[in-house]
Amino acid sequence: MLLSAGVYLAGMRGASMRILCMTDRLLLGQQGHLFPWAPVCLAVGIGGYFLLPFEPAVMAHVVVLGIGALCLGAALVRPGGLAALGWIAALVAVGFCLAGARSHRQAAPVIGWHYYGPVEGRVVGLDRSASDVPRVTLDQVRLRRTSPDRLPERVRISLHGPDAELRAGQRIMTTASLSPPMGPTEPDGFDFRLDAWFKRLGAIGYARGPVVTVAPPEANSLSLRIFALRRILSERITTVLPGDVGGFATAVTTGDRSTLGQGAVEALRASNLAHLLAISGLHMGLLVGFVFAALRLFLSLVPPLALRLPVKKVAALGAMAAASFYLALSGANVATERAFVMAMVALGAVLIDRRAISLRSVAIAALIVLVMRPEALLGPGFQMSFAATTALVAVFGWLRDAPWRALSGWKHQLFTLVLSSTVASLATAPIGAAHFNTLSHYGLIANLLSVPLMGVLVMPAAVVALLLSPLGLESLALSVMGWGLRWILLVAHWVAGFDHAQGHVLRPMGAVLPMLALGSLWVMIWQGRGRLFGVIPAVAALVLWAGSPRPMVLISDSGSLVGVMTGAGRALSKERGAGFEARNWLAGDGDGADQPHAAARWPAAGDPGGAAADPADQKGVRIIETEAGVIAHVIGKRGAGAFGGCPVPMLVVTSVPMEPRAGCDIYDPPRLRRTGSIALTPDGRMRTAREAAGRRPWSDPPRRRDQ
Structure with missing residues (x-):
């Protein structure tokens, strides 16, 4: 009997050694291609934190970080293929702790009651609500009969009353109905409280009465000065381009959507052109590309400069400055930050004579964004932006030496346009369908007819308009910009009017998107025939999606x-x-x-x-x-x-x-x-939103400030 046990243990040890040797060989074969997995590992740790049904204690973070440090130490001591496993564990631990630290750093009071009465505060944000009315965000809030330690840091109010002229830094008062940020409309659904928590919104509501100015605008901080500049530019744009065209123009230049009607927004969504409203990778890429190309061409045409300066690198520095200004002007929201980081990584690669666009540069951008804002991982903007970029880089990398490069002239340009639009649409469609439960059937047509115009007309005209605005000569450039935006809106309404232009998709269960993402990333990042194994979880995710149950x-x-x-x-x-x-x-x-x-x-x-x-x-x-x-x-x-x-x-x-x-x-x-x-469920089992959310800071928020 002892002999049999010994033989069994020896066999188990031999099998374990063979598995370790096989893993070591596989990972050694991926050397030079493992860095793009770093943000994936960081995202796994961040996702693990948000999936917990309870808030981990500080000691739990210390233990997780300690385990990650030990794994990293083991990887540094024993290099080789298996060292990658230590890096994986360390990055997962760092992601978990980053998400926890960010969550607690954003803590702010949330009102725990329904409030009706006077609300006073300083204007720090303006946009438009889903009910197509102006919406204002206030800080330095005062509420009647509410002690300072219970006041929310920020409130957001939809203004259903008379039109009001609002300015950045202006102190206003109105009578409003406020309530805490609402929880999910169904268990395991989208939880607005989580989004509000990281924006430090402690109350939301509406006002039907007039808005009274308590104090004139004050721009005593850089953010308010930039906000005031955005409002000035938006007003000058809408003076030249009234209506939805002007609202569209302000959206793509300053990030201000407060003047764009809900009808135009719905048409853009139905035609899969809503991504043109968000200042993201497309806008930043077009802006940076135009500035880079224009500066490089100008410097090359001046012989003394062309012979004495590294023209390409000087143009990259100029494009960096333009990207930084655009980031500040557009309000530096999460989508624009992602685009800015990716643009800076690409331009930085130009400065050090590296390939500007590669999976490595995409990974660096994703790491920076996740470290700065771990919660961005949960949003559709982050997911769609990096899904499209990763898919485009991977596909064009595979085709870099393919026969299609023999195409020349307009054939090459047309093929590139169609392929890039198709790849981006396929990469983002499942994410958009999972978050918004809609699918545009004719989105590819709308994008083929609209996106080229953004690059050749709209964004160049926007750059020229911004350069001419200090001289008061921006009207001509804005008129040219308006031609392109009118065409895009015309395409959006035309495509949205097709029969069955927009399909409706079942909401998937929670495991579907992570499985689909990991499978797709495996196909794009893994080298060799082993990448085909990524098809298995991707197909399994689609099967699970089709069978996702809905509550009775x-x-x-x-x-x-x-x-x-x-x-x-x-x-x-x-x-x-x-x-x-x-x-x-x-x-x-x-x-x-x-x-x-x-x-x-x-x-x-x-x-x-x-x-x-x-x-x-x-x-x-x-x-x-x-x-x-x-x-x-x-x-x-x-x-x-x-x-x-x-x-x-x-x-x-x-x-x-x-x-x-x-x-x-x-x-x-x-x-x-x-x-x-x-x-x-049909058998009578009950699930509440409270059970699904667990006890987390955003589902059980603080009601008072720590004294």
């Missing part, structure tokens, strides 16, 4: 809406009100119906699946039989007065507080505030 019943966190899955799609308990929840639920189902159509699916009293004939159904009580049991939605005080009780066991959802009743499992606003939104 959804209940909003205010009790104002109930959605039940039926054979015709999700039936909603109301045709008006709670529109945000209704849109999100239907989008998650991949359902293109609007709220009134979804409400018409709710069975009437006496119909199959509906309640027994009961006049209360017409008085604010909607009852439906589901596989999970009988559910009643009591709407408002009228419904509460008409509701007669529960003759059979019922789950009762109500938008007003209600006393306990026999046979009723009541979910009213006080109870729903503790649970958040609710999802029910």
